[in-house]
Amino acid sequence: MKQDLDRRTPQEGSWAQKLQGLPWWIIILLLAALWIVYSVVGSEKYRDAFLFLIPGMRLTVVLALISFAISLVFGLLAGLGRVSKSKVYFTLATLYVEVIRGIPLLVQILYVAFVIMPGVVVVLNWFGRVVYATGLTPLLSFGYRMAKLSIQDMDMTVRGVAALAFGYGAYEAEIFRAGIEAISKGQMEAARSLGMSYFQAMRYIILPQAIRVIMPPLGNDFIAMLKDTSLVSALAIRELTQLGKLYRGRTFRTFETWNTVAFLYLSMTLILSLLVRGLEKRLSIDRA
Amino acid sequence: MENPAICEMRGDIIIQAKDVCKSFGHGRIKAVQGVSLDVMRGEVVVIVGPSGSGKSTFLRCINHLESIDSGCMIVDGITLNDEKTNINKIREEVGMVFQHFNLFPHLTVLRNITLAQRVVRGRSSKDAEAIAYDLLEKVGIAEKADAYPAQLSGGQQQRVAIARALAMQPKIMMFDEPTSALDPEMIKEVLDVMLDLAREGMTMIVVSHEMGFARELSDRVVFMDDGRIIEIASPTKLFSNPDHPRIRTFLKKML
Numbered sequence: 001m002k003q004d005l006d007r008r009t010p011q012e013g014s015w016a017q018k019l020q021g022l023p024w025w026i027i028i029l030l031l032a033a034l035w036i037v038y039s040v041v042g043s044e045k046y047r048d049a050f051l052f053l054i055p056g057m058r059l060t061v062v063l064a065l066i067s068f069a070i071s072l073v074f075g076l077l078a079g080l081g082r083v084s085k086s087k088v089y090f091t092l093a094t095l096y097v098e099v100i101r102g103i104p105l106l107v108q109i110l111y112v113a114f115v116i117m118p119g120v121v122v123v124l125n126w127f128g129r130v131v132y133a134t135g136l137t138p139l140l141s142f143g144y145r146m147a148k149l150s151i152q153d154m155d156m157t158v159r160g161v162a163a164l165a166f167g168y169g170a171y172e173a174e175i176f177r178a179g180i181e182a183i184s185k186g187q188m189e190a191a192r193s194l195g196m197s198y199f200q201a202m203r204y205i206i207l208p209q210a211i212r213v214i215m216p217p218l219g220n221d222f223i224a225m226l227k228d229t230s231l232v233s234a235l236a237i238r239e240l241t242q243l244g245k246l247y248r249g250r251t252f253r254t255f256e257t258w259n260t261v262a263f264l265y266l267s268m269t270l271i272l273s274l275l276v277r278g279l280e281k282r283l284s285i286d287r288a
Numbered sequence: 289m290e291n292p293a294i295c296e297m298r299g300d301i302i303i304q305a306k307d308v309c310k311s312f313g314h315g316r317i318k319a320v321q322g323v324s325l326d327v328m329r330g331e332v333v334v335i336v337g338p339s340g341s342g343k344s345t346f347l348r349c350i351n352h353l354e355s356i357d358s359g360c361m362i363v364d365g366i367t368l369n370d371e372k373t374n375i376n377k378i379r380e381e382v383g384m385v386f387q388h389f390n391l392f393p394h395l396t397v398l399r400n401i402t403l404a405q406r407v408v409r410g411r412s413s414k415d416a417e418a419i420a421y422d423l424l425e426k427v428g429i430a431e432k433a434d435a436y437p438a439q440l441s442g443g444q445q446q447r448v449a450i451a452r453a454l455a456m457q458p459k460i461m462m463f464d465e466p467t468s469a470l471d472p473e474m475i476k477e478v479l480d481v482m483l484d485l486a487r488e489g490m491t492m493i494v495v496s497h498e499m500g501f502a503r504e505l506s507d508r509v510v511f512m513d514d515g516r517i518i519e520i521a522s523p524t525k526l527f528s529n530p531d532h533p534r535i536r537t538f539l540k541k542m543l
Contacts (some may be wrong), residue, residue: 189353190390190449194404194456195380204403208394 029270036263045253049260052247056240057264063161063239064226070165071225072218075172080202082177093173100170105163106231112163113235118151125149160232168225175217179210212283219276223269230265240264302460302491303327303350308359310345319345321515322359329459332492334502334523337512338538343495344464346512350493351382351462364459380408383453387465389445391437391452397424398433401452409456416455423451427481443474450481461485463494499542503527511535 040046081093100108128146131139183206191201230241238246244261248254303326310320320342327333335343348354349361352368352375361368363378392400401423402416411419424430427447429440437445446466453461463482467475479501486492486505496502502509502523509526511518518532530536 184390186386186388186390187392190384190386190392191404192376193351193353193379193382193384194452195376195408196404197376200407204407205392212394 026274033263033267043256045256046260048251049247049253049256053240053243053257053260053264056238056243057268059237059239060226060229061268063157063164063229063232063237064222067161067164067168067229068222068225070161071168071172074166074169075176078169078173079176079180082173083180097170097173100167101174105167105228106234108167109160109163109231109234112166113156113159117154117159117162121149121151121154156232156235156237160235160237164225164228164232168221168228171221172218175214175221176210178217179214180206182213183209215283216276216280219272219279223272223276226268226272227265300329301326302329302364303493304360304362305346305350306360308346308349308361309357310342310349310354311357318515320349320356323512323515323517324359325510325517325520327460327491327493329491330489331508332486332506333494333508333510334506335493335495335510335512336497336499336502336538337518340514341512342515343512347462347464347493347495350460351379351384353384376408380456381459383456383458383461385446385449385453385461385463385466387468389437389442389449389469391445391449393437396434396436397429397440397448400437400448401455404452405455419455420451423454424448426454426484427451428477441474442470443477446470446474446478447481450478450485454485460491460493463492463496465495465497467496467498497542499527511538513538 040050078093078096081089082097084090084093103111124146125148128143128149131143132147134143180202187205187209188201191205192198196204229239233239233242233245236242240261244257248257251257305323305325308320308323309318311318323342323346325333335347337343345354349356349368350363356369364381366373366378368375368378391397392403395403398417398420401420402413405411405416405419406413421430421433424433427450429444429447432440432444432448437448440448450461450466466482467478470478475498479498482492482494482501483505494501494506504523506523508520509523510520511526511530511532513534518534519526519530521530526535527539530539
C-alpha cells in the first residue's frame with residue numbers, strides 16, 4: 001500500500017535519492033579503469049602489451065574518420081536517390097542499399113580487396129592503354145602510368161577504406177532518407193511555391209534541417225565504424241586488432257593481449273558514446 | 289460591400305481552368321471533378337465549401353503542387369500540363385500562403401523573406417533586404433526581422449508568410465485557409481493584411497471559412513462540394529439568396 005511505495009521511493013533531497021541519481025555504470029567503469037591502470041603499472045607483461053598496442057589506435061581512428069567521411073558522400077547520394085521521383089535514380093539507389101546491406105561487412109572487405117580492386121586495376125590498365133594510344137603528348141605519361149598499374153600498387157589500406165566506405169554508405173543512405181522524410185512536406189511545398197527548384201529546396205531548406213535531425217544516428221554509426229575497422233585486420237592492415245594478433249602470435253600472452261585490445265576499444269567507444277548522448281540532449285532541448 | 293474597382297477593371301483573364309480533374313489513389317478518391325473557373329486580373333475570389341470538397345486541392349492545382357489528371361489549366365498565359373512548361377517560372381508569379389504557415393524554422397524572419405528573392409530572382413542581398421524590410425513594415429512586424437519563427441505567435445508567423453510570398457512580387461496570391469490554424473484573437477491581424485492587399489488590386493484566390501472576409505472583399509464567391517463547383521455568385525447573392533439548397537444548408541450550419 002502507500003507505505004510500501006513511500007519506502008521504495010526515497011525522499012526528496014535525501015542522501016538515498018542522491019545515491020540513486022548517480023550514473024552508476026560510468027562510476028563502475030571508471031573504477032575498473034583505475035584498477036586496470038593500477039595493474040598495468042604493476043605488471044611488466046601488461047605494460048609491454050600496452051606499449052605495443054596503443055600505436056594501433058592511431059590507425060584505427062584515422063581509418064574510421066576517412067572511411068566514414070567517404071561513406072557520408074555515398075550515403076547522401078544514395079539517400080537522395082531513395083527519395084527521388086526518378087525511377088532510374090531510385091532503382092539504382094535501392095539496389096545499392098539492399099545488396100550491400102545484405103552482405104556481411106567482412107565478406108565485402110575480402111570481396112573488394114581481392115575481386116573488385118584487381119578488376120579496377122584491369123580497367124585502369126585498359127583505359128591507360130587507350131589514352132596512350134591516342135598519341136596526345138600531355139596525356140602520354142598519364143596513360144603510361146595507368147597502363148602499368150599493377151595490383152601491388154593498390155595499398156591494402158586503400159582497399160580497406162574503399163570497402164568500409166562503400167559498405168557503410170548503404171546504411172548512411174537510409175539514415176539520410178529518414179532525415180529527409182522527417183522534414184514535413186509543407187517545407188518542400190513552401191520552398192517550391194516560392195519558385196525554388198527541387199535542388200534549391202533540398203540545398204537551402206530540407207537538407208540543413210535534416211542534418212540536425214540525423215546527427216545522433218550518424219554519431220552512433222561512427223562509433224560502429226570505429227569498431228568495424230577491426231575487420232580490416234583480415235587484410236593485415238596494422239590497426240589495433242591486427243597488432244593484437246601479431247602481439248599474441250609473438251608472445252603467446254593471449255590473456256594480456258585481448259584484455260588490452262578490448263580495453264582500448266572500449267575507452268574510445270565509451271567516450272564517443274557519451275559525447276553522442278550529450279549531443280542528443282542538446283539537440284532535443286533546442287527543438288523543444 | 290462589393291469592390292467598385294472591379295467594374296472598371298475589365299482586365300484580362302489571368303487564370304483559366306477548364307474541366308480540371310484530379311484524383312488520388314489510382315482514381316479512388318475523386319478530389320476535383322470537372323472544375324471550370326476563370327479568374328480576372330485584380331479579382332478577389334473566395335472559395336468556400338465543406339471539408340473535403342476539393343477546394344484546397346483545386347487551389348494547389350493552380351501552382352502545380354498537385355498535377356492535374358485531365359482538363360486544362362492556363363496561368364498567366366502558360367499552360368501548366370505542357371511538358372515544356374517550366375513550373376518554377378510560374379510559381380515565381382503565384383504566391384502561396386499555407387494554413388500552417390510553413391516558415392523555414394532554421395532561418396530568421398529576414399532570411400525567410402530574402403532567400404527565395406536571392407536564389408530564385410537573383411537579387412542582391414541589399415535589394416532583397418530592402419524589399420523584406422518594406423514588407424515587414426507593411427504587415428506590421430518590422431521589429432521581428434531577426435527573430436526565429438519559433439519565437440513568434442501564430443498570427444505573426446502567418447504575416448511573415450504573407451510577406452515572404454509577396455517578396456517575390458507575384459501576380460497572383462493564393463491563400464489556403466490562412467486563418468484556420470490561428471487562435472481567434474490573431475485572426476483579425478492576418479485578415480487586415482489580406483484586406484489591404486485586396487484593396488491594392490492584387491489578384492487573390494482564397495480558400496477560407498471566414499465568411500466576413502468573403503462578404504466584405506470578394507468579387508465572387510465560389511461554392512464547392514464533392515469536387516464540383518455548385519455555384520459562383522457575388523458575395524451578396526451567395527450569402528443571402530443562393531440558388532442551390534445545398535448552399536443554404538451549409539450556410540445555416542456556418543452562421
